[in-house]
Amino acid sequence: MLQNTRSVFIAIISLATTAIACSTRAPSSSTEFGRVTNFTVCSLPNDQGEGSFQGRWATLPVPIVIDRDFYLANTGEQANQIRAAVVEWNTWAQIKGLTAFDIQNNGSSLGAGDAIPVTNDCNQATITNARTDVVGIWKVQAGGDGRNTRTVNGNNCQLLETGVQGKTDWLISNGTIIGASILLNFDGFNSSGTASLDTQSLALHELGHVLGLLHSCNPGSGDTTAAISCDEAPAQFLEAAMFPFLLINQVRRALLQNDYNRINCLY
Numbered sequence: 001m002l003q004n005t006r007s008v009f010i011a012i013i014s015l016a017t018t019a020i021a022c023s024t025r026a027p028s029s030s031t032e033f034g035r036v037t038n039f040t041v042c043s044l045p046n047d048q049g050e051g052s053f054q055g056r057w058a059t060l061p062v063p064i065v066i067d068r069d070f071y072l073a074n075t076g077e078q079a080n081q082i083r084a085a086v087v088e089w090n091t092w093a094q095i096k097g098l099t100a101f102d103i104q105n106n107g108s109s110l111g112a113g114d115a116i117p118v119t120n121d122c123n124q125a126t127i128t129n130a131r132t133d134v135v136g137i138w139k140v141q142a143g144g145d146g147r148n149t150r151t152v153n154g155n156n157c158q159l160l161e162t163g164v165q166g167k168t169d170w171l172i173s174n175g176t177i178i179g180a181s182i183l184l185n186f187d188g189f190n191s192s193g194t195a196s197l198d199t200q201s202l203a204l205h206e207l208g209h210v211l212g213l214l215h216s217c218n219p220g221s222g223d224t225t226a227a228i229s230c231d232e233a234p235a236q237f238l239e240a241a242m243f244p245f246l247l248i249n250q251v252r253r254a255l256l257q258n259d260y261n262r263i264n265c266l267y
């Protein structure tokens with residue numbers, strides 16, 4: 001399954017939001033590579049560079065909330081996987097005396113999470129701006145408030161285009177990230193009759209975007225990273241959590257050396 005990524009740029013008065021999409025493609029020839037051996041080094045090779053960053057938050061932790069629907073599905077297993085992805089980022093941050101993410105409303109089932117903001121358009125920026133107090137990890141589904149397909153001016157549109165697994169949108173002011181949202185696609189994936197994606201692997205990747213990382217290599221088609229093309233990138237870029245594609249049923253639940261090398265340059 002070959003899908004290209006897309007990104008959009010939307011200017012809002014003095015603020016700007018920009019979104020990045022993450023999707024699937026055929027397997028690469030890469031092998032297991034890149035286990036972390038140096039946890040504190042900032043090492044930014046020329047073929048990734050400062051242009052592989054979206055920006056940084058002024059302070060950590062970033063407050064996040066997990067969509068209530070993740071707690072309600074599969075006896076909370078999806079929420080547990082997202083929590084585990086948060087733990088992986090917090091394990092990195094702990095080495096620097098920081099906490100990366102602070103989960104709000106982290107209870108169980110009905111008492112946990114928030115409902116996705118109700119919006120009537122297909123712009124993720126609208127959802128980001130509806131909850132500027134917290135970064136939501138929202139579940140986009142076939143129906144309900146988080147419905148993927150919406151009707152705008154009589155025309156149907158999709159929040160997440162076909163083949164796009166997840167998308168992160170940032171709110172930026174004077175070069176600093178001040179807000180974000182994550183949409184995970186449970187309409188085109190992980191619903192009845194659709195392909196399975198590993199929620200934890202996908203959440204780990206999108207949370208890296210929230211912190212300010214762009215992709216470890218460039219998949220083409222308007223992707224905003226300045227990093228080298230994925231077709232020419234070294235193995236450590238292809239194995240990173242921030243590699244732009246996640247295969248069906250692939251498990252990539254660990255941050256690898258290249259992820260550490262880059263995030264250590266931001267915080």
Ligand SMILES: [Zn+2]
Pocket residue numbers: 020021022205206209215243244
């Ligand atoms: Zn991505």
